[in-house]
Amino acid sequence: MDICGADMYPSPDDEDRRGQFAMLNRLNDFARKHSKPLCIPEFNWAAHKEIDRPAPTRELLEWVVRHASRVRFSAQFETTRDFAVVQRRDPHPELRQLYSEYYNKSVLRGDS
Numbered sequence: 309m310d311i312c313g314a315d316m317y318p319s320p321d322d323e324d325r326r327g328q329f330a331m332l333n334r335l336n337d338f339a340r341k342h343s344k345p346l347c348i349p350e351f352n353w354a355a356h357k358e359i360d361r362p363a364p365t366r367e368l369l370e371w372v373v374r375h376a377s378r379v380r381f382s383a384q385f386e387t388t389r390d391f392a393v394v395q396r397r398d399p400h401p402e403l404r405q406l407y408s409e410y411y412n413k414s415v416l417r418g419d420s
Contacts, residue, residue, distance in 0.1 A: 312347070313335075316328065316332065317352050346378045347380050348372065349381070351383070352384065
């Protein structure tokens with residue numbers, strides 16, 4: 309194994325999300341113990357057509373930034389028809405803005 313990774317779908321439920329991040333922290337500890345980098349090969353915005361809720365995604369992106377020296381890559385993934393930003397006139401402007409801000413941070417580009 310070259311990289312330790314986990315798909316992550318940040319839950320809007322606080323208790324569920326605490327469990328998700330506890331798992332992510334355990335994975336980080338395991339990877340560090342075995343001198344392996346991390347990846348988040350798939351995550352989504354936890355968004356639905358009528359709800360624009362950036363808080364769960366912000367928490368995940370902040371975790372990635374805090375662990376940027378160990379995270380080799382992450383990939384946003386969404387499959388719902390209603391969410392197709394390009395085709396559906398940006399139904400989630402807050403999430404789009406949040407995603408753009410974090411992925412433009414120099415720490416994620418390796419500029420820091």
